[in-house]
Amino acid sequence: MPLRIQGHLARHFLSGVALAVGLALAGDATAQNPVAASDAMKHDGTPAGQYQPSLDALGAQALEQAGAKPGSPQLSDAEFKRANQIYFERCAGCHGVLRKGATGKPLTTNITREHGYEYLRDFITYGSPGGMPNWGTSNELQQEEIELMARYLLNEPAQPPEFGMPEIRATWKVIVPVDQRPTKQMNKLDLDNLMSVTLRDSGEIALIDGASKQIVTRIKTGYAVHISRISASGRYLYVIGRDAKVNLIDLWMEIPATVAELKVGNEARSVETSKFKGFEDKYAIAGAYWPPQYVIMDGATLEPLKIVSTRGMIYDEQTYHPEPRVASIVASHFKPEFLVNIKETGKIRLVDYSDIKNLKEIEIEAERFLHDGGFDATKRYFMVAANARNKVAIIDMKEGRLVKVVETQGQTPHPGRGANFVHPKHGPVWATGHLGDETITLIGTDPEKHPKEAWTVVQTLIGQGGGSLFVKTHPKSHYLYVDTTLNTDPDISSSVAVFDIKELGQDKPKYKVLPIGEWSGIKEGQRRVVQGEFNKDGSEIWFSVWNGKAQESAIVVVDDKTLKLKSVIKDKSLITPTGKFNLLNTRDDVY
């Protein structure tokens, strides 16, 4: 219900509303002013609005701005809808849902109005070397879309709704109750060797048998499943879509299927399950981008048990951030704890799940823009990239503290879970590639036997180019595989560099190039190669060849001993395969 009231009247009316709501919340006086109170309820579509009224002055100020300001261009409902869609799909990831800035600059109206329409239009068109994409000259957006976005930015941002317990519970479905589920495994699948494969644009996962390479089944999920996680017992698979939908899949059923589902917000990236002894399969946790919160659920039913907001202070400046997104989450092997990475505030929370009624959290100051990461080989230390800061923060899971923040010496580290191996000269190391350049950084991880190397960059490898998303190896392998998925050169984005770990003692270690895209036999599209994942016994590494939605994609399986093509998995239903998760390696954090 768009409502436009201007000037003095607006101020008067809205502060009246605020007052009325304040009183209503105090459980009083609604009867004295029923009109204002019922109107107030209509305005208060967002739960955030419900909290403002007790702050009369602030609430009134904010509301005053929400209407059309003199001089700000009007957008029709259709234009506003379109612009919102473009904003959330293409801009919010860097500039934040509320436009308060993340890795991109803030785009609040005090700034955009200062810049004015032409500046905004041109900036969106041409981008900048400071990291703003050139939406116009790359033809990603049409001229009229750019003009629309420039006008949109001169208006107040639209605040998406909150998603508290009533909203979350309303999405909760138990499809097969626990007492109707099998009591033993009803299929002959080698569960540890299954691959859970994200079919990004079809909103599904495919379960593929590691030995036969057959698709066992496909399961409808949320959009663009970001990750799959497997419960400690190996029975339950949790996946989360970008739309914050969690599916719980029971792998014991004759044909594995979803037994429960839940939405934890509007936008999310992470899910994990309790792994500590005594808590196997007991809890699941999901982290959302919007609203900024994490949700602890019952592991067997996904019943939402607890929501914790991540809004708060940035670790160093100690200024408030309204939307610190939850990035990756991992479960400790040392304690009943989840490690939750919070992007914009740069904080890591160790959430003790042994008593969620009396929840204890350790809050660690790390670095801003925490993103993804993984354990070292002992699983005692967790390494997480603060990607826009070119750093990696290291957490000691046993002692619950920050060990160090290390500069990777590259541009925008993106490790995925990273890769652990024993370097011929420097001992145990963990590796990350970079989005922004061709370097692969090796960081020492053994403070006991290699104290000099521990938590420092011991070597920088030079790979094929920037745009790397994942590095990979396996304890049984002596190769380090580096993809370059987002590189702009099609030859580079469709191939993978392989370093021989045994030769890393040399001065400038060389790499081999595996032309995975070519091996797939696919002739169309950019054939982006992404995310190597090992099978159960570490003898094969699987790569996705990721093409457009309407184009052919595939999974290419490489023999780790010979570095030769072993097989190509193709199927009409393999639409945009991206992430693949071997269930054993994922469960035991082997990477």
Ligand code: HEC
């Ligand atoms: C990959 C991250 C990223 C995405 C996606 C992105 N931006 Fe930006 N944007 C930036 C960065 C970084 C800057 C600061 C650049 C600089 O200072 O040179 C910026 C700057 C801007 C500015 C100029 C702000 C100022 O104060 O000078 C505008 C306007 C802008 N972005 C609009 C948009 C719009 C509209 C979209 C979506 C269509 C978008 N951006 C998507 C990263 C991004």
